[in-house]
Amino acid sequence: MVVVKVYERLPEEAILIRTNVFMNEQGFENEFDSIDEKAVHLVLFENEMPIGTCRIFKEEDHYTIGRLAVLKRGRGKGYAKRLVTDARNMVKEFGGSKIVIHAQKRLEKMYEHFGFKSFGIEDLDEGVAHVWMTKKV
Numbered sequence: 001m002v003v004v005k006v007y008e009r010l011p012e013e014a015i016l017i018r019t020n021v022f023m024n025e026q027g028f029e030n031e032f033d034s035i036d037e038k039a040v041h042l043v044l045f046e047n048e049m050p051i052g053t054c055r056i057f058k059e060e061d062h063y064t065i066g067r068l069a070v071l072k073r074g075r076g077k078g079y080a081k082r083l084v085t086d087a088r089n090m091v092k093e094f095g096g097s098k099i100v101i102h103a104q105k106r107l108e109k110m111y112e113h114f115g116f117k118s119f120g121i122e123d124l125d126e127g128v129a130h131v132w133m134t135k136k137v
């Protein structure tokens with residue numbers, strides 16, 4: 001059974017998933033930041049095991065969805081899609097009308113598939129190419 005839970009404080013499950021995926025697998029060093037304190041965190045559980053996560057936070061005129069990560073053993077089962085869909089529905093509940101993401105360039109096609117469009121210029125985050133993308137809610 002797949003369940004997505006929502007947390008107002010960064011839960012241990014999200015810390016473990018993000019450490020595993022972004023730090024151990026992808027080599028990022030500055031994974032946790034002050035945004036974690038103001039963000040809402042989603043964790044996807046498969047049979048009560050935490051498998052995926054993302055966070056949502058409000059900026060001036062939009063909401064941002066970030067830190068989307070699914071453990072290797074859970075990939076290819078639609079869990080990222082489920083997390084982005086649930087996050088989008090939460091933004092709608094919050095009254096937001098626009099979502100912005102700062103996505104890894106190599107995943108641009110995946111986010112296009114989720115309905116996002118690129119804008120602005122590409123940049124680097126810890127040496128990794130990123131692109132800004134947006135979607136209306």
Ligand SMILES: CC(C)(COP(=O)(O)OP(=O)(O)OC[C@H]1O[C@@H](n2cnc3c(N)ncnc32)[C@H](O)[C@@H]1OP(=O)(O)O)[C@@H](O)C(=O)NCCC(=O)NCCS
Nearest residue numbers: 021068069070075076077078079080081103104107109110
């Ligand atoms: C990227 C990531 C979150 C995808 O998770 P996932 O649960 O395997 O993705 P899903 O199964 O929900 O796939 C959703 C769709 O995106 C596509 N997709 C998944 N990974 C992709 C990739 N690396 N490149 C292109 N498309 C991809 C899938 O084919 C699927 O398409 P479909 O709906 O037509 O079947 C996961 O691979 C991951 O955690 N990677 C490391 C962390 C990362 O890079 N996070 C993103 C930071 S911007």
